[in-house]
């Protein structure tokens with residue numbers, strides 16, 4: 520049984536690497552459903568108002584996926600549940616979101632993820648973090664063209680994206696829920712470069728072998 524989750528900033532390539540790894544490992548891929556998320560466009564218009572609702576929506580959605588992934592046994596998911604608190608905390612620190620709302624969300628998250636008799640661990644076997652620079656992130660956001668993410672519609676998003684990257688590095692350093700590995704998303708453009716794709720697959724295979732999962 521191997522449950523892998525991807526993590527990393529917007530446009531890092533999580534969904535693409537999920538498809539690549541799911542195909543390579545013969546696992547089921549689980550996707551976040553960004554385009555079907557009804558709260559996301561509202562959140563980008565008014566973060567103060569929608570941070571709590573967005574995160575409760577995502578928590579519910581991700582838990583449903585985790586429960587399915589555990590049953591599937593072999594699964595790759597394009598986004599970890601552990602990163603959402605990073606966005607929420609960042610918004611609290613920037614006075615965009617409310618500290619009490621964060622406390623309630625965080626406690627809900629811990630209760631949902633708690634391992635109790637009859638309630639098996641929801642932790643993945645491996646978390647893969649795709650690291651990208653601000654430059655790569657901005658290029659990918661522009662290339663993909665989701666309207667609400669564009670700097671052209673809201674130039675203040677650049678500061679938001681910059682802040683987000685600064686929160687990701689310590690988050691990955693401190694992450695200890697499962698084994699983890701980092702992929703350099705600036706170095707390996709596994710979406711368009713076949714050699715880069717092969718190298719990334721080899722890196723992941725080596726890690727899974729080291730962990731006894733392959």
Ligand SMILES: Nc1ncnc2c1ncn2[C@@H]1O[C@H](COP(=O)(O)OP(=O)(O)OP(=O)(O)O)[C@@H](O)[C@H]1O
Pocket residue numbers: 527528529530531532533534535551553559573574577597598602603604606607668
């Ligand atoms: N907890 C959250 N709080 C605020 N915004 C979030 C949260 N989770 C996801 N988002 C937003 O949802 C959108 C999609 O996020 P995500 O980075 O997971 O997917 P993606 O951009 O498709 O990534 P990739 O290209 O790596 O597959 C982004 O605009 C991101 O900022």
